[in-house]
Amino acid sequence: MHKLRHTLFILFFSATVLVKGQAYELLHHKVDSVVSSAIQSEAFPGCVIYAAKGDSVFFLSSYGHHTYDSLRRVAVNDIYDLASVTKVAGGTLAMMKLYEEGFYNLDDPIGAFVDGLRNNIGELTFREILSHQAGLYPWIPYYDESKKKNGKYRSKSISDINGSDYNFPLSDSLFLHKDFYLKIKKMIRKSEVSKQKSYRYSGLFFYLIPELVKSLTDTSYQDYLDYHFYNPIRAETLTFNPLDKFGKNRIAPTEIDTFFRMKSIHGRVHDEGAIMMKGISGNAGLFSNAEDLGKLFKVFLQDGRYDSAHLLNPSTIQLFTSSQYPNNGNRRGLGFDKPLLKYDSIRSSVAKSASFKSYGHTGYTGTIAWADPESDLIFIFLTNRVYPSRTNRALYDLNVRPSIHQLIYNYLDGQYSQKTYPVENTK
Incomplete structure (x- = not known):
């Protein structure tokens, strides 16, 4: 009797493992089909897809190439421009920590914390x-607003001559004051x-976050993020x-800029505002591979912990990832995006x-990072859909x-699982 039960258990376990393996293969097949079709439609030249549940990364695959010339295949550890995912992986992250440390209250006016903000903006x-x-x-297109009517750049803005005052290269021929x-x-x-106080997406405040961090903590924005978050989770590429x-071979290029920098953007932030912040802002500017970004989102799903490190309080995560004005038709949390109030x-x-408890953010380059505490799921999609041009909307279509x-x-x-065969006659 004991041997019969043991044999039946082994058969049942083996069948279950087989079914799970078949389901996983079917998942890969379906995802491969969607991505292959998208690449053929030139929605993007390549991508990395990451999915994790709990402590397990159960899906991590790369597809396509860095560019349509097919010279370099995408690897799972390649680095992508996160674009507005920076808002939650950088700017909002800093605001969460500053909030925990008691530097401000959410209903304080920002004019009390950022010098020079007066009138309507300072009261927000x-x-x-x-x-x-x-x-x-x-x-605001800062690069365009810095031009005179004759097309030349105003003083203390951009120059075609590299010098002590114009020392940050926007391109090979443009230098920022x-x-x-x-x-x-x-x-x-x-x-x-x-x-009218209603939902209106804006990135303007996120440009001010580095100054806010520096003035409140006497620490640079980048060092503040490294110390409190990126170093403890060993996210080397989140930078x-x-x-x-890193060398360019690790980094996917973005747009071939034909209106401002007039060159292929590769390894420098794609966002025009962020590059005029010398690549460092709360609005855009972060790069990462999928695994390192996944580590950060695990912190959110693990109540602010990563291994033995305590990085955020659970109550802070709950607060910032909850909708603040749902009765006004606004789905957003504090910095974090949320699902539509009515699915479309x-x-x-x-x-x-x-x-609806899930949260994350998308990026203009085609990226997305999303966490769902109900299913304990993290989903990350990294791509460069703006290559060679931002006019391509096939990713969305x-x-x-x-x-x-x-x-x-x-x-x-x-x-995707087929039912296991019934186990009968166990007596």
Whole structure:
């Protein structure tokens, strides 16, 4: 009897493992199909897909090439420009820690903390701004606003001559003035603020976060993030200005710029505002591979812990990832994006199965990082859909990211598993 039960257990266990293996192969097949079709449609030249549940990274695959010339295949550890994912992996992260350390309250006006912000902008609260409820202007083309009517750049902005005052290279022939941030701040201060308090996505405040961190902590923004987050989780590739650490062969290029820098952007931040912050801002500028970004999002799902390190309080994560103004039709948390209040398959960047407790952010280069505490799932998609041009919207038209995200949920829900055969006559 004992031998019979043991034999039946082995058969049942083997069948279950086989079914799980078949389900995993089917998941890969379905994802491969979506990505292959997207690459053939030139939605992007290549990508890396990462999915983790709990402590297990169960999906990590690379597809395609860095560019359409197919000279360099994408590897799973390649580094991508995260674009606006920086808002949660950098800017908001710093704001979470500053909040925990008691430097500000969410309903404080930002003018009390950032020098020179007066009038309407200075009266806006951190809660309003971080949840995009403040009415701030969406964005400012700083490089264009720095030009005179004759097309030449104004003084103390951009020069075609490298020198002690113009010492940051925007390209091989354009150099940024060392104090250009003062002009950025002035443009933000003078920008229009809507009187109507409703959802209006804006990145303007995120340009001010490095100054805020420095003034409150006497530590640079980059060092603050490294010390409190990136170093403890050993996220080496999660960094600004990656060419300072890595060769171009590790980094996927982005756009071939035909209107500002007039060159292929490779290893420097794609976002025009962030490059005029010398590559370091709360709005954009971070680069990372999938695994290191996944480590950071594990901190969020593990109540602020990573191994033995305690990096954030669970209550802080809960607060910042919760919608602040849902009754105003605003889905956003504090810095974090959330699923649409009513799912729309055309507009959504995430799967229909993503719970409303889930959160993350997308990036203009085509990236997304998303965490779902209900299913303990992290989904990361890194790509360079702006290569060679930002005008390509096929990534969105084909619904690539939500489609892959949904396939992963279907796998976790067991939809790809065949039923195991029944075990009978156990007596």
